[in-house]
Amino acid sequence: MSKSAEVLQQPSVAVPEKTEEMIDKKTSRYQAGSEKAWLRYLWPVAALVLLLVVNLFIDSSFFHLTFQDDRFYGSLIDILNRAAPVALLAIGMSLVIATGGIDLSVGAVMAIAGAACANLLLVPDLSVFTVVIIGLLVGILAGCVNGGLVAYLGIQPIVATLLLMVAGRGIAQLINQGQIVTFQSPGFAAIGTGQWLGLPMPIWIVIAMLIATQLLLRKTALGLFIEAVGCNAKASRYMGINDKSIKLFVYAVAGLCAALAGMISAADIQGSDANNAGLWLELDAILAVVIGGAALTGGRFSLILSIVGALIIQTLATTIIVSGLPAKFNLLIKAVVILLVLLLQSELFRNQLKALFSFFKNVSSSEKGSAK
Amino acid sequence: MISRRFLPLWITASLLVLMFAFGATQFEGFASVRVVTNLFRDNAFLLITALGMTLVIISGGIDLSVGSVIALSGVIAGLLITQYGWHPLAAFALLVPLGTLFGAGMGVMIHVYKLQPFIVTLAGMFLARGLATTLSEESIAIDHPFYDAVADFGIALPDNGWLDASALLFIFIFILIAVMMHFSRFGTNVYALGGNAQSAKLMGINVGRSTIAIYAMSSALATIAGIVFSFYTFSGYALGGIGVELDAIAAVVIGGTLLTGGSGYVLGTVLGVFLMGVIQTYITFDGTLSSWWTKIVIGLLLFFFIILQKVLNGRTASHG
Numbered sequence: 001m002s003k004s005a006e007v008l009q010q011p012s013v014a015v016p017e018k019t020e021e022m023i024d025k026k027t028s029r030y031q032a033g034s035e036k037a038w039l040r041y042l043w044p045v046a047a048l049v050l051l052l053v054v055n056l057f058i059d060s061s062f063f064h065l066t067f068q069d070d071r072f073y074g075s076l077i078d079i080l081n082r083a084a085p086v087a088l089l090a091i092g093m094s095l096v097i098a099t100g101g102i103d104l105s106v107g108a109v110m111a112i113a114g115a116a117c118a119n120l121l122l123v124p125d126l127s128v129f130t131v132v133i134i135g136l137l138v139g140i141l142a143g144c145v146n147g148g149l150v151a152y153l154g155i156q157p158i159v160a161t162l163l164l165m166v167a168g169r170g171i172a173q174l175i176n177q178g179q180i181v182t183f184q185s186p187g188f189a190a191i192g193t194g195q196w197l198g199l200p201m202p203i204w205i206v207i208a209m210l211i212a213t214q215l216l217l218r219k220t221a222l223g224l225f226i227e228a229v230g231c232n233a234k235a236s237r238y239m240g241i242n243d244k245s246i247k248l249f250v251y252a253v254a255g256l257c258a259a260l261a262g263m264i265s266a267a268d269i270q271g272s273d274a275n276n277a278g279l280w281l282e283l284d285a286i287l288a289v290v291i292g293g294a295a296l297t298g299g300r301f302s303l304i305l306s307i308v309g310a311l312i313i314q315t316l317a318t319t320i321i322v323s324g325l326p327a328k329f330n331l332l333i334k335a336v337v338i339l340l341v342l343l344l345q346s347e348l349f350r351n352q353l354k355a356l357f358s359f360f361k362n363v364s365s366s367e368k369g370s371a372k
Numbered sequence: 373m374i375s376r377r378f379l380p381l382w383i384t385a386s387l388l389v390l391m392f393a394f395g396a397t398q399f400e401g402f403a404s405v406r407v408v409t410n411l412f413r414d415n416a417f418l419l420i421t422a423l424g425m426t427l428v429i430i431s432g433g434i435d436l437s438v439g440s441v442i443a444l445s446g447v448i449a450g451l452l453i454t455q456y457g458w459h460p461l462a463a464f465a466l467l468v469p470l471g472t473l474f475g476a477g478m479g480v481m482i483h484v485y486k487l488q489p490f491i492v493t494l495a496g497m498f499l500a501r502g503l504a505t506t507l508s509e510e511s512i513a514i515d516h517p518f519y520d521a522v523a524d525f526g527i528a529l530p531d532n533g534w535l536d537a538s539a540l541l542f543i544f545i546f547i548l549i550a551v552m553m554h555f556s557r558f559g560t561n562v563y564a565l566g567g568n569a570q571s572a573k574l575m576g577i578n579v580g581r582s583t584i585a586i587y588a589m590s591s592a593l594a595t596i597a598g599i600v601f602s603f604y605t606f607s608g609y610a611l612g613g614i615g616v617e618l619d620a621i622a623a624v625v626i627g628g629t630l631l632t633g634g635s636g637y638v639l640g641t642v643l644g645v646f647l648m649g650v651i652q653t654y655i656t657f658d659g660t661l662s663s664w665w666t667k668i669v670i671g672l673l674l675f676f677f678i679i680l681q682k683v684l685n686g687r688t689a690s691h692g
Contacts (some may be wrong), residue, residue: 102490155678158434158490159631163678166618167671173664276662283494327558328509331504339481340494346485 040293044308051315058323066074071195075318077203083314084202085110085261085278088293089285090306091206091213092143092254095307097289099230099247100298101150103254106285108168110262110278111140115175118272119262121183136259142168143255146247165282172274182271192267192278202264206307209257214303227251230298232321284313291341377635379684380628380677384643387673391650399657405533412539417597417604418619419542419645422548424593425620425685426641430553431586432566432633433489437478438594438620440500442613445471445598447504450512450608460518468595474500475591479584489512493587497617504610511609514602538600545593550638562586566633622670623648626677635651647673 020241055062055075089106096103102274117135120126149160160341194201217223228236229243237243261281266272290296292305316337320330343349393427396403412419421438428435445467452463473497481492526536553559561582564572573579602608621631627644629636651669655661 090550112657129635149678153679153682155682156631159625159678160620162618162673163671166622166674167668170664170667170671173662174668178664283497286491286494288493328505329502331498332506335495335498335502338498342481342487342491342495343485346487349485 023078027161040302041305044292044305044312047316048308050310051312051319055315055319058319062322067198070139070198071200075215075322077200079311079314079318080203082318083310084200084206085264086281086284086288086313087206087207087310088257088261088264088279089254089308090288091223091303092250092257092295092308093282093289094292094303094306095213095250096157096254096303097230097286097294097296098226098298098301099250100233101162101247101250102286102296103146103251104158104161105142105146105164105168105284106254106258106261107278107282108165108172109139109255109258110265110281111172111272111274112142112168112175112257112264113139114266114272114277115172116184117183117188117275118181118266119175121185121188122181128185128224131188132191132263135263136256139173139255139257139262140252141255142258143252144248146255147251150251151244165195165291172272172277176272176274178274180271180273184270188263189267189270192264192269197204199250205260205264209260210303210307213253216315222246227299270372282367285310287338288313291330291338293345376684380680381637381640381643383680384627384647384677386641388643388647388650391488391647395650395654395657398654400512401654402657405529405531407653409529409533409535409539411653412542413534413604415614415645415649416536416538416542417601418616419642420545420597420600421594421616422620422623422645423545423638423642424590425617426624426627426629426636426638427549427562427586428590428632429621429624429629430440430487430566430633430636431562432569433482433583433586434621434631435475435478435492435496435587435594436490436493436589436617437474437496437500438590438597439613439618440497440504440590441471441474441594442598442601442616443608443610444504444507445499445595446602446605446608446612447507447512447610448608449590449599449602451507453514453516460516464599467599468592470664471595471598472588472592475594476588478585478591479587482587483580483583489587501610508610509610511607511612513607515606519603519606523606533593538603541596541600543630545596546638546642553638558582558585563634566630566635568634612631617652619645619648622674626670626673628677628681630681 001146052062059075062075065072066077067073089110092106093103112326114134116138120131120134121128146157146161146164148157149163150157153160183198191201191205196204215227225236225241225246228239228241229246233243258278262278265277288309289301289306292302294301294306313334316334317330320333321327392403400409421442425435425438448461448467448470449460452458452466453460461646478492478496481487482489522537526534527540528534553562561572561577564575565579565582565586569579572582598613601612605612623644624636624641625631625644626647627637627640628641629640648666648670651673652666655663655666
């Protein structure tokens with residue numbers, strides 16, 4: 001498969017050394033909790049720090065925080081706040097991807113939940129609390145539809161969730177009767193624009209969701225089960241794990257997260273726009289998870305790193321705005337960054353890079369030698 | 373006796389006929405050559421894109437970049453023609469190889485670096501859309517005598533029917549691809565790849581070359597679709613073609629191609645596009661139904677076909 005490329009790329013370097021190194025790397029990846037585990041955190045976090053430093057160079061007041069009207073203001077808070085919907089989606093998406101699946105419908109589910117809440121808020125005598133609960137249930141229901149198709153009918157995740165991705169926006173428009181439904185509800189709007197202890201509400205929602213999910217995964221065996229299903233669903237079934245209900249569960253969580261994100265974005269504009277709510281956010285969420293180093297084939301994931309991925313995506317967008325580059329470059333730069341991240345995750349590409357570096361090292365050292 | 377292999381194809385065809393007949397009983401003028409030729413005209417770019425998508429999906433992959441490639445090729449065509457004074461044909465002669473290279477690049481990333489098609493073509497989608505918006509955020513109106521000439525070209529059919537240039541181009545490409553898929557070594561390779569890439573390799577198929585060729589073709593067809601789209605709208609626009617990849621994938625599934633790869637027919641995809649087109653036409657004729665019903669009905673259709681494939685596959689698996 002990659003033989004020809006390897007031969008092309010590494011003509012003269014010592015071959016046995018390379019292969020030993022590769023074997024070493026492969027085994028270390030499978031040693032859970034090995035000393036090198038922290039390395040996983042290195043690259044995404046380093047990328048985020050690098051981006052933040054770049055921002056500091058562009059705008060010296062980047063890290064500056066001001067406290068006004070019981071709330072912190074500043075670029076950092078802004079990034080956290082704006083990244084909240086994608087971060088929420090990324091939490092759910094991490095779990096789904098960990099089982100080897102993918103959820104394309106989260107953007108549409110955001111629109112459905114937003115539309116449901118907006119219309120319920122127009123019903124008199126319905127408390128905001130009830131509306132929020134119903135909104136969350138709508139998300140869980142949508143997730144269960146996805147999960148049911150994947151787990152119990154054995155349909156490929158891309159196809160199963162494509163259904164709601166296509167039909168979901170239609171359903172949201174049906175709920176809204178094709179209109180943009182606006183509402184006046186200070187209580188509900190607080191989900192998007194409110195604040196608590198000086199931080200905007202969306203940030204708190206993400207933190208709460210992250211802690212709740214992390215506790216659920218790590219204080220119970222659930223996290224282990226999810227990883228087992230992602231590594232090999234059949235093997236985990238023989239081990240006595242109910243892989244079907246695990247799959248149903250992760251899609252339900254993804255739906256719940258999508259509903260929360262949908263409510264934040266609806267509360268933000270105090271209305272529901274079925275066409276644009278959460279548009280393309282499923283792609284950002286998948287990217288966030290991939291940037292966080294999760295394997296799309298399942299089995300390996302980290303919620304924290306997925307959130308770091310979401311923050312990287314948002315910081316990148318902010319950097320482009322802060323640097324004065326026109327916003328139209330946003331997508332292009334994002335694409336180039338994604339391509340780099342993807343390539344860096346490929347073993348072959350890293351080896352090619354290494355071979356290239358050692359080639360230049362050899363060249364420069366031989367030049368030095370000849371100079372002497 | 374209908375072979376099980378062709379059952380999804382027959383069901384799509386029957387549904388298409390049923391939908392059309394239902395429309396004909398509901399509305400006067402629905403069953404006319406004009407409506408049929410309009411289906412060709414309005415969907416020519418989607419049809420061409422979906423042909424490429426069929427190849428990719430039969431080979432077991434997916435291409436999410438096609439909508440953006442349509443937009444990018446429209447924008448580049450618009451810029452070359454209006455700003456740089458190129459003749460449209462010269463612009464197309466540059467565009468199609470460029471688009472092919474773009475797809476080949478994605479194919480290389482998928483094959484050589486062992487990355488998932490889904491995520492690679494997602495990056496390709498962002499890249500093409502990003503390039504398009506960087507080149508021009510505004511819609512570029514294309515005003516050129518050649519475009520007018522092509523717009524006037526076509527074959528008149530009775531009953532106000534009109535097969536325009538884009539419809540003729542689609543028919544030409546369709547015949548080409550259908551022949552290629554069913555009568556050439558390459559076509560067999562595509563099916564083999566989707567059936568089982570491992571065995572395909574053991575059988576001596578050059579997996580790398582086939583993979584790269586498949587994605588190159590998909591992008592080339594999307595580029596051509598972008599050119600057709602620019603004739604349809606007389607403009608190039610960076611936000612054009614949004615969601616076309618989804619429509620194309622939906623058409624492929626409705627056309628009976630397995631999304632796991634290895635089985636399917638280009639003719640099915642064409643029927644799938646027409647089925648979606650007839651639903652759209654029905655909703656337009658009705659006037660009281662809103663456009664969101666299209667999405668919901670297509671979603672239901674997708675659901676139906678996915679379950680159908682599941683049932684058929686389950687049976688063949690248990691019998692074989």
